[in-house]
Amino acid sequence: MYDRPVVFLDLETTGATATRDRITEVGLVEIDGGRFVREWSTLVNPGTGIPPMIQSLTGISNEMVALAPPFEEIARELWLALEGRVLVAHNARFDYGFLKNEFRRLGRTLTLPVLCTVKLSRTLFPQYQRHNLDSLMSRHDIRCESRHRALGDARVLWQLAQAWREAPGEAAVLEACARLLKASTVPAGLPDDTYAHIPEGPGVYLFYGENDIPLYVGKSINLRTRVMSHFSGDHRVHKDMRIAAEVKRIDWIETAGELGALIEESRLVKQLSPVHNRQLRRNGDLCAWHWPGQRADAAPQLLSARELGGAEFRDLYGLFRSRRAATEALREIAAEHQLCNVLLGLEKRSGPCFAYQIRRCRGACAGAETAQAHALRLAAALVRLRVKAWPFPGRVGIRETSADGLRCELHVLDQWCHLGTVKGEDELRDLEAGGPARPLFDLDTYKILTRYLYNGKGRPDVVPLPPASASG
Numbered sequence: 001m002y003d004r005p006v007v008f009l010d011l012e013t014t015g016a017t018a019t020r021d022r023i024t025e026v027g028l029v030e031i032d033g034g035r036f037v038r039e040w041s042t043l044v045n046p047g048t049g050i051p052p053m054i055q056s057l058t059g060i061s062n063e064m065v066a067l068a069p070p071f072e073e074i075a076r077e078l079w080l081a082l083e084g085r086v087l088v089a090h091n092a093r094f095d096y097g098f099l100k101n102e103f104r105r106l107g108r109t110l111t112l113p114v115l116c117t118v119k120l121s122r123t124l125f126p127q128y129q130r131h132n133l134d135s136l137m138s139r140h141d142i143r144c145e146s147r148h149r150a151l152g153d154a155r156v157l158w159q160l161a162q163a164w165r166e167a168p169g170e171a172a173v174l175e176a177c178a179r180l181l182k183a184s185t186v187p188a189g190l191p192d193d194t195y196a197h198i199p200e201g202p203g204v205y206l207f208y209g210e211n212d213i214p215l216y217v218g219k220s221i222n223l224r225t226r227v228m229s230h231f232s233g234d235h236r237v238h239k240d241m242r243i244a245a246e247v248k249r250i251d252w253i254e255t256a257g258e259l260g261a262l263i264e265e266s267r268l269v270k271q272l273s274p275v276h277n278r279q280l281r282r283n284g285d286l287c288a289w290h291w292p293g294q295r296a297d298a299a300p301q302l303l304s305a306r307e308l309g310g311a312e313f314r315d316l317y318g319l320f321r322s323r324r325a326a327t328e329a330l331r332e333i334a335a336e337h338q339l340c341n342v343l344l345g346l347e348k349r350s351g352p353c354f355a356y357q358i359r360r361c362r363g364a365c366a367g368a369e370t371a372q373a374h375a376l377r378l379a380a381a382l383v384r385l386r387v388k389a390w391p392f393p394g395r396v397g398i399r400e401t402s403a404d405g406l407r408c409e410l411h412v413l414d415q416w417c418h419l420g421t422v423k424g425e426d427e428l429r430d431l432e433a434g435g436p437a438r439p440l441f442d443l444d445t446y447k448i449l450t451r452y453l454y455n456g457k458g459r460p461d462v463v464p465l466p467p468a469s470a471s472g
Helices: 052-058 064-068 071-082 090-105 117-124 135-139 149-183 223-230 236-248 257-273 324-335 369-384 424-435 445-457
Strands: 006-013 023-032 035-043 086-089 114-116 203-208 214-220 247-254 288-290 300-305 316-320 396-401 408-414 417-422 459-466
Touching: 006 071, 006 090, 006 149, 023 052, 023 071, 023 090, 035 071, 035 149, 052 424, 064 424, 071 090, 071 223, 086 135, 090 114, 090 236, 114 149, 114 300, 117 149, 135 149, 135 223, 135 288, 203 223, 203 257, 214 223, 214 236, 214 257, 223 236, 223 247, 257 396, 257 408, 257 417, 257 445, 288 324, 300 324, 316 369, 324 369, 417 424, 445 459
Parallel strands: 006 086, 086 114
Antiparallel strands: 006 023, 023 035, 203 214, 203 247, 288 300, 288 316, 396 408, 396 459, 408 417
């Protein structure tokens, strides 16, 4: 910080999302070799309105930026001010993310060494819990006449650097800066050596926030590389920016292979309901149409997730996340193929259905078509929704072995349900002793297993297992 060109920078913006919100003010203080060079600031027309809450916080109004230059007009001057310097900012990910996205919109890629004063303060003063800018100003007796304005806050950062040069001293600050610049992609809430402890094999990783609230669960065949990619600094994904700001702890579970990681990710998302996971939802409302034997005298019936485990999969059609979605899908099929809503159980009435009256049903409900002919047409229409039958006589295990041969796991499966993962005979016996009589069918597990068995690379190592009641 004192031995190289540095820019202390602060931005004001229309919001917190770098990919959507825009910059309204830039303020910077240039330092070279620990000596002041110049300061510069400008309002920026964001091309959009500033929310009232932001106007109240910063004092920057829509009227103030109306005649200000847009970012593209200040881009060249700002680029020259940043080029070849270390960017120093408070919560630097925020400012750096906005800068990168603004330059990216102009077709330019900004790449700078970045130093976060939040992380630097945590490193220099670990005895304190709070490292927000107001706390640091109070702790180091720094005054700011224009707080929450870009140049005012940038000046505060320069004053902090001067205060830290006195205590804990220039040598301590330079050593801390060197360590942080080497690990500049570690989020502020995590230890600097976080990545060193994460293994490079397959598994599941978990991000936790304040009070150990689950933020996100993910999986990868290389845990360390995948975790680091969330905090790469590109900020293309708003979710990663939010996670970087909120994460306080990272945990992981190693698996023998990719299948184990996929299954464990699905299980943990449903169990923990992390804040930032949008897929792999709980499927308590999961259902499917059940039409055993394609009988002409019986309509398809909806089965819930709890009932699916005991049904013959060859008689199931469609897997839907709600009864409403299932009903709408069947109505669409009926309309497309001129099927009868009465025979399908979708319309409760005696005599011809409404669709027949408007010539959109071929008349199985009015004697114009036989029930057998209707059933044949329904079977043809439903064939694309038919659920894949379980391809094994009964319970099986799929064995996965890690690339180094040190980890081996057996995923115990039956009727597309994951019963558990074991590492040996004793664990298999314990699983059988405590397992549910009828496991709950899970749509995500079904999709994982069908992709693995039918579209996976190589042939899975399948181990036939006796029924649970007969083993042990």
